[in-house]
Amino acid sequence: MIVDAGTAAHTQAPGASAAVTAAQVAARTVRKYMRSPQLLVSSMVGGAVFLLLFRFIFGGAIHLGAVPYVDFLIPGMVATSVLITGTGAAVGVAEDGDQGLLDRLRSLPVPRIALLTGRALGDLAIVAWGTAVTVALGFAVGFRPHGSVAEALLAFGLCLVCGFAFLWMYVCLGLVSANAQAAQSTSMFIYPVIFVSSAYVPVGTLPGWMRPVAEYQPVTVVSNAVRSLALGDPALAGLAHTTGYWVVLSLVWSAGIAAVFVPLAVALYRRS
Amino acid sequence: MAEPIIEADGLVRRFGKVEALAGLDLTAHSGQVTAVLGPNGAGKTTFVRTVATLVRPEAGRLRVAGVDAARHPGRVRQIIGLAGQYAAVEPTMTGRENLRMVARLYGRSRRQAAGGAQEVLARLGLEDVADRRVATYSGGLRRRLDLGATLVGAPRLLLLDEPTTGLDPRSRNHLWDAIRDLVARGTDVLLTTQYLDEADQLAHQVAIIDHGRVIAHGRPAELKARAGRDMIEVRARHPADLPALVRALAPVGAGEPRVDAGTGRVAVPAAGGPRALTAAVRALGDLGLAVDDIALRRPTLDEVFLTLTGGPSRPGGGDRPEHAPEHAGRA
Numbered sequence: 001m002i003v004d005a006g007t008a009a010h011t012q013a014p015g016a017s018a019a020v021t022a023a024q025v026a027a028r029t030v031r032k033y034m035r036s037p038q039l040l041v042s043s044m045v046g047g048a049v050f051l052l053l054f055r056f057i058f059g060g061a062i063h064l065g066a067v068p069y070v071d072f073l074i075p076g077m078v079a080t081s082v083l084i085t086g087t088g089a090a091v092g093v094a095e096d097g098d099q100g101l102l103d104r105l106r107s108l109p110v111p112r113i114a115l116l117t118g119r120a121l122g123d124l125a126i127v128a129w130g131t132a133v134t135v136a137l138g139f140a141v142g143f144r145p146h147g148s149v150a151e152a153l154l155a156f157g158l159c160l161v162c163g164f165a166f167l168w169m170y171v172c173l174g175l176v177s178a179n180a181q182a183a184q185s186t187s188m189f190i191y192p193v194i195f196v197s198s199a200y201v202p203v204g205t206l207p208g209w210m211r212p213v214a215e216y217q218p219v220t221v222v223s224n225a226v227r228s229l230a231l232g233d234p235a236l237a238g239l240a241h242t243t244g245y246w247v248v249l250s251l252v253w254s255a256g257i258a259a260v261f262v263p264l265a266v267a268l269y270r271r272s
Numbered sequence: 273m274a275e276p277i278i279e280a281d282g283l284v285r286r287f288g289k290v291e292a293l294a295g296l297d298l299t300a301h302s303g304q305v306t307a308v309l310g311p312n313g314a315g316k317t318t319f320v321r322t323v324a325t326l327v328r329p330e331a332g333r334l335r336v337a338g339v340d341a342a343r344h345p346g347r348v349r350q351i352i353g354l355a356g357q358y359a360a361v362e363p364t365m366t367g368r369e370n371l372r373m374v375a376r377l378y379g380r381s382r383r384q385a386a387g388g389a390q391e392v393l394a395r396l397g398l399e400d401v402a403d404r405r406v407a408t409y410s411g412g413l414r415r416r417l418d419l420g421a422t423l424v425g426a427p428r429l430l431l432l433d434e435p436t437t438g439l440d441p442r443s444r445n446h447l448w449d450a451i452r453d454l455v456a457r458g459t460d461v462l463l464t465t466q467y468l469d470e471a472d473q474l475a476h477q478v479a480i481i482d483h484g485r486v487i488a489h490g491r492p493a494e495l496k497a498r499a500g501r502d503m504i505e506v507r508a509r510h511p512a513d514l515p516a517l518v519r520a521l522a523p524v525g526a527g528e529p530r531v532d533a534g535t536g537r538v539a540v541p542a543a544g545g546p547r548a549l550t551a552a553v554r555a556l557g558d559l560g561l562a563v564d565d566i567a568l569r570r571p572t573l574d575e576v577f578l579t580l581t582g583g584p585s586r587p588g589g590g591d592r593p594e595h596a597p598e599h600a601g602r603a
Contacts, residue, residue: 012350013425014379024376028362035364035405100358104421107324107354107431108377109346 015109022118025105029092029122043085043126044133050084051077051134054200055141062201066236071146074138075155075227075237076199078131080219082163083194085130086170087187089123093174094183106269116265120167127163131156147232151243155229158250162222165254168261175268199223202238218253225250275338277302277429277460278323283332285318285484292318293329294484300477305451305461307475309468309577315484316464317357320433323462324354337428353422354431359414360421363407367398367417370406371424378425385424392420396450412443419450430454432463436470448473468574482581495576501526501541503569504552508536509562520559524551542568 016024033039054077059069096102105115135156145152170187177183196210197203197219206214214220225246228234234243278300285293292315300306308316321327323336325345334341336348361370368389375385393402396416406414415435422430435451436444451474455461465471471478472492479489488495504525508514517538518529525540525548532539542548549568556563 012347013427015346015350016377016379020379021377024373028365028373031369032362032364100356100360101362103321103324103326103356104354104360104374105377106326107349107352108374108425109349109379110377 013109016114018111018114018117021110021114022121025115025118026122026125029119030125032092033088033122033126039088043088043130047077047081047084047130047134048137051137051141064202064238066238067146067231068142070138070142071144071231072202072227072237073200074135074141074143075230076223077138078134078155079159079162079223079226080194080199081131081134082127082159083166083190083219085127086123086163086167087184087190088126088170089120089167090170090174090177090183090187091180092123093119093171094177095180097175097177098179112269113266116171116269120164120171123167123170124160124164127167128160131159131163145230145232146236147229151229151232154247155226158222158225158229158247162218162250162254165258165261168258168265171265172261172268175265193217194219197223198227204238218250218257221246221253222250274302276300276335277337278306278462279333279335280319280323281333283319283322283329283334285322285327285329287318291484293322293332295332296481296485298479298486298489300460300462302460303458304476305455305463305474306477306479307471308462308464308479308481309466309471310464310481311466311581314481316466316481317433318484319481320354320356320431320462320464323348323429324352324431325349326354351428352431353425353427353429355415355418355422355433355435357433357437359411359418361406361414361417364405366403366405367409367413367420368393368402370417371420374421375424380424388424388426392423395423395453396420397446410443412439412446415439415443415447416450419447423454427459429460429462432461434464434466436465436467444470468572468577472572480577480580488576488580496571498576498579501543501571502545502548503539503571504542504549505537505539505565505567505569506552506556506563507565508538509564511536513561514538516559516561517556517563520555520561521552524548524555536564539569 054073055070059073062069064072106112173186174183177186196206196214197217198214199219203211203214203220224237224239225243227237228239228243228246231237234241234246239246276299278298280296280298283293283296284291296315296319308319310316318327322329322334323341325341325348328342337351339347341348365373371389371392372385375388376382380388393399396419398413398416398420401409401413406417409417419432419435432451436447439447451461463474475492477489478492478495479486480495481487488498504521506517506521508517511533514531514533514536518531521529521538521540526543527541529538529540546568553566556566
């Protein structure tokens with residue numbers, strides 16, 4: 001029968017495995033970033049301006065005693081660059097939704113969690129790049145780690161682990177945003193969270209009513225962990241607890257954030 | 273008789289207060305192109321997204337190639353390919369890279385994906401632009417690539433949501449040819465459109481939907497037959513001849529001639545179709561009346577649409593603010 005000959009080609013598509021799916025989506029995310037000059041430039045220039053502003057404009061007025069301000073500042077800058085670069089994930093996901101790409105991906109025979117994981121992994125690579133740029137810039141403006149190389153590497157790794165958790169929050173934000181502009185403006189919420197923390201100044205110098213929040217919120221915890229590792233001594237960072245305390249607390253926060261936002265992202269993705 | 277490729281039974285889906293699907297019943301058979309026709313906000317996109325397992329209906333039953341879509345959405349995704357209203361391709365990647373990525377996601381090996389991408393590029397006439405970034409493509413090329421992205425999975429059922437909206441006539445024809453070619457190779461197609469001529473050109477079956485329900489369905493010819501009869505339309509060369517034309521045409525027609533003095537046209541219903549046209553030409557020739565144009569006009573689907581919905585069919589013409597935007601509920 002002719003019909004059989006015609007339909008013979010239409011077998012059921014097997015669908016990609018979770019690993020292949022995540023790898024394909026991650027590769028596409030990184031490719032898009034690398035091939036979009038405006039993304040590359042805006043993310044790097046934004047971070048650099050911020051860093052230079054604190055280092056040279058405000059920094060002169062900040063005296064901490066124990067260490068030069070630049071050595072206090074750069075670990076905080078590195079920790080927060082993860083959050084700032086990560087906003088790109090929200091914008092990217094919203095854009096994919098707006099342009100119909102999410103629909104295409106969701107209609108394919110692949111595990112949906114793998115689509116999201118691939119997206120987050122691709123954005124993690126971008127975050128790693130942004131963090132490395134911040135570190136390099138930090139060195140250029142006079143930052144020097146006081147701890148061991150191992151501690152510095154641990155600090156970098158910690159940023160990525162925490163960054164991966166935070167990226168799921170941005171993925172959720174992207175999924176609920178109608179378009180890239182909306183995601184961009186909603187992502188701005190991260191700035192007050194960053195400022196009301198120990199990222200750029202010691203929490204003790206903040207107004208009293210801010211301190212209870214500033215003391216324990218994740219940006220402070222991760223900044224303190226990175227700073228303790230970079231300075232090789234939490235006391236130099238003006239911290240009463242040990243480095244291990246801050247590292248473990250950072251991981252606890254990351255686990256908590258992931259525990260909320262990974263299932264939420266999956267639910268949002270399945271929605272409708 | 274093989275089982276239907278799509279069997280929708282009383283599908284209901286609301287978005288807030290808007291009932292996008294209000295008990296939609298539709299059966300689409302294998303080996304055919306089924307067109308879903310309707311104005312903006314009629315529920316076309318919601319229906320396609322439901323078949324694509326992107327929207328879960330609140331009530332009703334949906335089977336795709338015999339598979340219950342609510343119970344086994346993963347199995348449905350193995351046999352469908354979706355090309356949405358937007359050209360869902362990555363602009364920073366080349367056409368070839370896009371096709372390879374989707375082929376890989378359909379579960380093809382690296383080599384199969386490369387081969388499949390090449391084959392689809394050739395079939396859709398995209399070889400020349402294959403290694404250019406999609407950002408440099410025209411709208412028509414993008415749509416063709418978007419169609420290609422579904423083809424690398426060799427889906428049994430192709431879902432096309434307004435595939436040619438916004439395209440120029442030439443790009444439209446290109447895409448139509450590509451779709452016809454697919455159908456000839458045995459792919460089943462469900463497409464939505466607000467262009468009646470598109471349904472007329474491509475579809476074997478047409479379902480007209482409005483307010484989330486199918487209000488009429490059948491072959492294009494059947495639907496046209498419901499809307500009215502053939503008309504003979506004559507345009508006079510000299511306006512002064514109009515009364516004489518009316519007198520000449522009245523006996524060959526099956527009803528009162530209608531005169532449009534502004535455009536110098538006379539139209540008369542023709543029961544006998546082509547035979548009535550021959551008679552009309554002879555009558556005009558006998559009287560020596562000069563005409564600029566004479567034609568047998570079949571009712572268009574536009575007229576069908578108007579008859580059935582009592583409203584205009586074109587976007588912009590149909591002011592239906594109470595309806596959801598066409599892509600309501602997109603996640």
